[in-house]
Amino acid sequence: MTKYERAIYNIVRMSREHLTVRQIFERLKMDHPKVVLATVYNNLNKMWESGLIRKVSVEGMPDRYDILQKHDHLVCKRCGKILDVSFEDLTAPLRSQLGQDFLFYDLKVYYLCPECGEKEKTSEEAPGQSI
Amino acid sequence: MTKYERAIYNIVRMSREHLTVRQIFERLKMDHPKVVLATVYNNLNKMWESGLIRKVSVEGMPDRYDILQKHDHLVCKRCGKILDVSFEDLTAPLRSQLGQDFLFYDLKVYYLCPECGEKEKTSEEAPGQSI
DNA sequence: CAAACAATTTAGAATGATTATAATATAATT
DNA sequence: AATTATATTATAATCATTCTAAATTGTTTG
Numbered sequence: 001m002t003k004y005e006r007a008i009y010n011i012v013r014m015s016r017e018h019l020t021v022r023q024i025f026e027r028l029k030m031d032h033p034k035v036v037l038a039t040v041y042n043n044l045n046k047m048w049e050s051g052l053i054r055k056v057s058v059e060g061m062p063d064r065y066d067i068l069q070k071h072d073h074l075v076c077k078r079c080g081k082i083l084d085v086s087f088e089d090l091t092a093p094l095r096s097q098l099g100q101d102f103l104f105y106d107l108k109v110y111y112l113c114p115e116c117g118e119k120e121k122t123s124e125e126a127p128g129q130s131i
Numbered sequence: 132m133t134k135y136e137r138a139i140y141n142i143v144r145m146s147r148e149h150l151t152v153r154q155i156f157e158r159l160k161m162d163h164p165k166v167v168l169a170t171v172y173n174n175l176n177k178m179w180e181s182g183l184i185r186k187v188s189v190e191g192m193p194d195r196y197d198i199l200q201k202h203d204h205l206v207c208k209r210c211g212k213i214l215d216v217s218f219e220d221l222t223a224p225l226r227s228q229l230g231q232d233f234l235f236y237d238l239k240v241y242y243l244c245p246e247c248g249e250k251e252k253t254s255e256e257a258p259g260q261s262i
Numbered sequence: 263c264a265a266a267c268a269a270t271t272t273a274g275a276a277t278g279a280t281t282a283t284a285a286t287a288t289a290a291t292t
Numbered sequence: 293a294a295t296t297a298t299a300t301t302a303t304a305a306t307c308a309t310t311c312t313a314a315a316t317t318g319t320t321t322g
Contacts (some may be wrong), residue, residue: 034272059187072260133289135299152279191309
């Protein structure tokens with residue numbers, strides 16, 4: 001592991017949030033002011049390809065990264081903020097319903113976070129919804 | 132509904148695949164050669180915001196659109212191709228585990244499609260993986 | 263240690279997706 | 293028909309991401 005790879009990995013690992021590439025870059029620059037955005041992309045892709053980190057995508061927003069295996073996500077459909085949650089494991093029932101093996105699954109539950117729930121009531125300019 | 136809105140809606144509705152904006156644009160141009168990409172974006176966003184169509188995002192790929200409510204997705208982790216599947220409904224158990232109401236959920240199961248499963252064995256240049 | 267080779271980083275250009283803007287065209291309303 | 297509102301066009305602008313080639317660093321081996 002190179003020094004940047006390790007540093008990026010630690011930023012992703014230590015963060016309670018789900019960081020975008022740009023946020024990771026900003027944090028990395030605190031300790032390594034000369035680093036360049038492409039390096040962050042290179043290392044994130046490398047670690048993603050090797051399965052070390054996970055990419056989380058929410059429609060219309062840049063991908064985010066996290067590290068913890070085995071958890072699900074609670075996503076605010078309005079502001080896109082993500083919380084970790086752990087629902088009961090679905091691997092076995094999904095495999096049996098699918099009738100074949102698979103690699104992993106991704107479960108997101110969309111809701112309105114407390115702040116957005118408030119705003120939604122008044123504002124007519126809501127960012128949008130899914131499904 | 133304007134003529135473009137209706138036409139775009141029908142393209143999304145009729146397609147067996149999950150189309151990207153660009154694919155929808157290409158199909159729309161067959162019947163309406165003068166239409167412009169921004170119109171496709173405008174109408175898709177409008178229909179997405181009003182809940183008429185659904186946006187499906189897979190990490191690292193442009194968003195795709197579909198129409199059917201109430202189904203899940205089987206995604207090839209290598210090429211990103213999406214198939215519709217219907218697992219048993221999780222609304223009730225998720226709500227009770229979460230302890231609160233939510234808007235909807237999104238369940239994706241990642242696997243290697245037959246073509247990619249083959250390639251994976253040989254090629255050392257695999258596009259990557261998640262989790 | 264030094265030469266040779268491999269891998270990483272940099273800088274910046276290139277590509278793609280999406281949004282914003284202002285002008286024009288179309289549709290709806292009085 | 294005149295007025296107003298809404299959609300569409302044609303760009304330009306903005307982001308996110310990838311690519312390229314050169315420079316740098318790291319590793320291996322004579």
